[in-house]
Amino acid sequence: MKTIRALGIVTAMSLLVLLAMACSAQEADAPQQPQAPAPAAPAQAAPAGSMMTGAAPQAPQEAAPAAAAAPAITAVPVAPAPAMTPPTPVPTPVPMAVSDWVAEYLASDGYKPEWGQPVYGGILRYGANLKLNGHDPNYGHTYEGPQFLPTYNSLIKYDPWQGLTGPILPDLATTWELSDDGKVVTFTLREGIRFQDNPHSTLPAEVKAKVAGDEFTCEDAAASLNFAIYPPQSLKDVGVTHAGPRLGLGHLVENGATCPDGPMGYTLRAEFRETRAGTVNKFAGNTGMPNNLDKDLIEWWAAECPDCFDQTTDETYLYGTGTGAFIPVDRVQDVGTKIRANPDYWREGLPFLEGVDHIEIEDATTRFTALITGQTDYYGEGSASLLPGQVEQVLDSFADEIHLEPVLHLWGKGLQFNMHREPFNDERVRYAIHLGIDRDDWTEFNRIKDQVGVIRPTNWMPPGTVWAIPDDELWETPGFRVGQGKVDDIAEANRILDEVGFTGSPRFTAACMTTPAQIFIDGCEWFKDQLKKNLNIELSVDVVEESVQRERGQTGHGEPPDYDVHYGSKARTDVADPSDFYNIFLVPEFESWYHRGTGRFQADPERAQRLLDMANAQAVELDPVKRREIVHNIEREVIQAAYMVPMPWSIIWPAWHSDVRGWRMFNHPSQIKWSGWERAWLAR
Amino acid sequence: MQRYLARRLIFGVLTAVLVSLLVFALMRIAPGDVAQSVAAQQAGGEEGTVSEEDLERIRVALGLDRPLHIQYWTWMSGFVTGDWGDSLFTKRPVFDEFKKKIAVTVEIVVASEIIAIALGIPAGVLMALRQDSKVDYIVRVLSLAGLSIPSFLSATLLLVFGAYLLRWSPPLGYVPLWEDPVINVKQFIWPAIMVGYISAATKARMMRSTMLEVLRQDYIRTAHAKGLREYVVTARHALKNALIPVVTVIGITMALSLGGSVVIERVFELPGIGRYILDGMLQRDYPVVQSMVLVFASAVIVVNIVVDLSYGWLDPRVRYQ
Missing domain, CATH: 3.10.105.10 (Dipeptide-binding Protein; Domain 3)
Known part of the structure; x- marks a missing residue:
């Protein structure tokens, strides 16, 4: 009997040890979330550029009907404020100082009153369904895009709060004009914009010295556009074709992006071989729409490291340098990436988020359970949106906590x-x-x-x-x-x-x-x-x-x-x-x-x-x-x-926690939506 | 002993060579053009077309245009010198990736085996000692369940029930053991339990049957007749002899655990060899799949040799010839 008792005790002990370990794991649900200090409220300052929507172009007007009435989708009720306690320590919200940019956005048609006022701080955790294998800003990367596209700005863009039915907004360009024959687009560039000075950057010192803090001028915009449509032979040799930009703007004359006011000027001229009705729209929403990089970075990329942006490693991920709202700060292969707010972002008052962590979760069930248990805030994209069974589960059991936004697939x-x-x-x-x-x-x-x-x-x-x-x-x-x-x-x-x-x-x-x-x-x-x-x-x-x-x-x-x-x-x-x-x-x-x-x-x-x-x-x-x-x-x-x-x-059924605000999804969402991260916030 | 070991090693090497030939051939027989997949990846998944020239350029760059025996020899000769080639997709050296990922898989396999041994052997002995009792029936049902439910299903059930009933799911991410042991254990305990449960069930049932057989031997009866305490009879006389077949099972279950890691690592998002090989198979990443399968096969061969050698320690009557 003693033996039986002893064996019983051993078995029970084993079970207890496992149970204890398991329980401790349960208590520490997602402890790795870095504790982000609340950022200081941004100073009130006038924006560097105006919010004007540019000289009325012919193509955007023409394109308006392209994205006309949205189809009648049975609306999923917007969930009320979250009932769930956030599972991780979150920064204390800081009362926001309303800048002109923020005021403009909050007054725009795309703002939803139920979002309430923006809150600064917090790390949004994104459940990414794919590994990041490339971070070339000239590709679409609908799934991978959020991990690097918020580092950049385009010249113009669709309003991320209104999608294809809204106006085209200026980004790094303040105005644009289409010639009468439709073959030339002339952009006036925003002045005073500087490229990010990322302390985490792993660029070679001599390259970083040229890029970090450099002013964005026409030479950069022209180099970016020419590079996007006509990648140099060194990139083609390693299989990089920039197929996305070429699909929409492939009719650009070779080296057709020029600077009539000189390379350090602020006028960009883009000349095309033929007239196409969608030319301007493609600048605002193409797959791999031309994102702007520093000319020196492009030259180094082409000469020294042609596949660096298309074969992502933990090191090359940190090469990414643009003028955007977020800077890349970390990547761990097979685990995820982190981007953080650019402290010197030219749109004062933005972004609201302190950063975004992208956690690679390839398995759909695991990604879903991470969402409903609060380990992530955002579930996938496009084909990796919620599965029908998961939508049903959300409607049945998590409607108060998870926001569904059904839209037409790309x-x-x-x-x-x-x-x-x-x-x-x-x-x-x-x-x-x-x-x-x-x-x-x-x-x-x-x-x-x-x-x-x-x-x-x-x-x-x-x-x-x-x-x-x-x-x-x-x-x-x-x-x-x-x-x-x-x-x-x-x-x-x-x-x-x-x-x-x-x-x-x-x-x-x-x-x-x-x-x-x-x-x-x-x-x-x-x-x-x-x-x-x-x-x-x-x-x-x-x-x-x-x-x-x-x-x-x-x-x-x-x-x-x-x-x-x-x-x-x-x-x-x-x-x-x-x-x-x-x-x-x-x-x-x-x-x-x-x-x-x-x-x-x-x-x-x-x-x-x-x-x-x-x-x-x-x-x-x-x-x-x-x-x-x-x-x-x-x-x-x-x-x-x-x-x-x-x-x-x-x-499709994109889903996110109800405390993610300032974020919307529209029909046929392509990578243009990722420019919207800068307006999202966490209402925790 | 030395001759036995040498012979086993030679057979082990031959087995590994056969496995290498098999996996090399299967990867190329299986339908699916790796050049097409690489081209799609290089195009960033966009909708462009791929010309025959592009495909040929990719094939040449990947060495796929060379005769098969040259490809095989290049891979094998590189494999033994630590040059396992580069992934066709990430371009990163397979051996470097292996070094990064092996710790994850080894940790899952070792942890699951520890759990399996800690649970399975005592449970098997308990069932044998309490044959046909309630305890026996309960543990048998549990072990049968362990054998019947594959680890990917039990892991999925864990996720689903944990999320629905407790609003809990296992922690995400990966922290190496040497960086933060506490967080590491919290990340690995669940996958280890899921894999270990199946392994424990196998061991428990094997332990029960061998223990029952040993307990009916004359020398056990003699030990009881001598007035030895039951603990001494069970632990010193019965258990050691009953363990020999179970040790064999440990070798087999470790191999199964390696296989189980392929799915478990994906479900729990752990960046180990299992996920690496799964991704490689889906993409037809020849160097990755070939090298990892060969590593798995080598591991199974080594474990089985170690198991065979352990017989001599467990049973002095065993002689290696």
Whole structure:
């Protein structure tokens, strides 16, 4: 019996020790959060620049309708003030001294009264879903962006509190002007701006001596723009192409950014090869919109360290130097990064936050539990937003503590046909599939409690914008109809398939390739169900890894893609400009890998050429009314062409703690949102 | 003994070479073009196209254009000299990364084995001594649960229930043991428990069955008849002999714990070898996966040799020939 007791005691002791250790771990939930002293209230001072929105440019006016009415999204109630005790020590809020910048922002249309007054101090903890592998400010990096883009300023930007529906604001430029022929943009630069003097910088001493505290002048702006669009050969040799900026502003003349008032002047002239309607918008919201660096830093980067900003290490992360509200202060590989407020930021009174810690949490469940237990304040972005099940849990159990802000995704999804393969080389078959699916069923499939998960009706252009075919017309268009209209569509689809000769059972079989993410598997599974149910077509689901998908889809080298149909993200937009979509769909020069080589020119060369001509025509049409007409004609024609079946636009669910204020999310959020960190605060 | 050890080492090296050939071949047979993935990474994930020239340039830069046997020889000859190549994606030397990350994985494996031994062996002995009692049934159910629930599921359940019921989740981040032992233990205790639970269950069930067998031996009956105290009979006479098969299991479970670390490190966001190899596999990062698999295989080989050698200490009748 003594032995049994002894063994019992040993086992119990082991359990107790584990329990004690576990409990102590529980008590010390997130102790690593650095205790940040409350910053001193900033001195009241007039801002260095004015808040004027610049000389009324032609392109922004034209672009306004591009981001017009937002679609009707069932609103998630804004959560009241947090009930939860913050899990970590937080600095005592300091009464703010209202500067002119802050007063301007608080008086602007984007300010929400329920936010209350800004509070200084605090570290916002961001649950980052990806490792930081590159911090080149010329890339989009929708997920990685918050870790380094707040270090920089652009020349102009969309208002981060109003998104694409708001005005374009000055940033490092105070005014801008588009020439009559639309080929030259002239910026007047803000004076008195200096580059950050970051004590944590690991730049070589001789480089840092030239950069830190140097004044921002035209030579820096010109070098930054030329560098963004035309990276030097040394960068190309290591694979750095700056694809993002090139997509939007690739029509810049080589070395087309010049300084008519001399390199130390404050006038920047940007000359373009051709007129494009979205040029100014792209300065304000392009993927990898030109962010401004010091000319000396750029020259050193190109000459001495061409892959330093694209292969991030703990050391190279601290090379980042701009004029922005935050400076990089630390990175630990596989753990995270830290940015802190720039004490000399030129917008006096900003930022409100003392800093942002980005904690790498790749696993979605871990990231979610960190959010709801208060270890992080912010959950992911874009495709890494809350999963539908997590949204439901927040609505059920954490609605008071977690704020959801549903917005339209940057990406539109759809089913792509490989038109090199039978029967998808036959336009009638593709069109029959477009007719034969019930998009209302997809809407229901994506509903989360009383929240809609997708927006109907959607063709290629994002719903709710003036570029989209008006809803009234689209609801009546075959394929998009509901009720009896949908019954008729399905009957017509079956008639077409009979006519083509697919009369067997099943009519034919095909495989739907996609990647392992649940949102994509759901798409293929749904099509499988719809095609079987409505058209008696057998579709199998072929889930492959990302690298395999690229191998099978990325061709354009004379070989057709190796799939039947492919479900995935098909279109993305920065500023909801039609060229964002048509370039990667229809224009060979810019085509994205998943549209390239899918055989539309082989299937119907006349139609493909006609669509290409229209895509190019709308890109250079400065009259918004005429441009919209061209866009609507393209939209109508691609329905007939049925190169792909676009699905109702998805809603994503960014989430943050209710005590994060001064932060908003808008439809199609790209990296432009990260300039908004400087206006966010923690109401703790 | 020395001849035995030499023979085992030779077989161990041969096994490692076979594993290296296997993983080298599998990485290249598996579908997925690493050059495409590298190109996508270099384009910052943007939507640009990649020309065949770009892909060829990447293949040349990565050495993927060379004949397979040259690639293999370059890797293997480098491996034994500590030059494990550079990651195709981060460009950082794999060996340097390994040195940074190995401490995390070793700590998980060692901590989980300590937990498993501290829980599993006493629990197994207890079940054997109280065969078919309530204690036996309860511990058996618990150990069966440990065997049935994979560590990634138990870890996820821990996160979910902790968050919902207690508003608690394990601390994030990583602090090395030598920098702050207290915080380090708080970060590692949960993953170690999750991995250790499975390992403890295996040991407990093995311990129970071997202990039951030993307790029925004549010499145990004789020891009781001599009037020895039960503690002495159990601890000195029965336990040592019953431990031999369990020691074998320890070798196997350590190997399993290494494998378990792949998922556990991701769930608990610990920057160890497990996460490194998982990321490498998803990206087709040949040097990373090849080298890490070979390291895992070598570790398993070494552990098993050590286990075999420990038989002689546990049972003097064992002779190495």
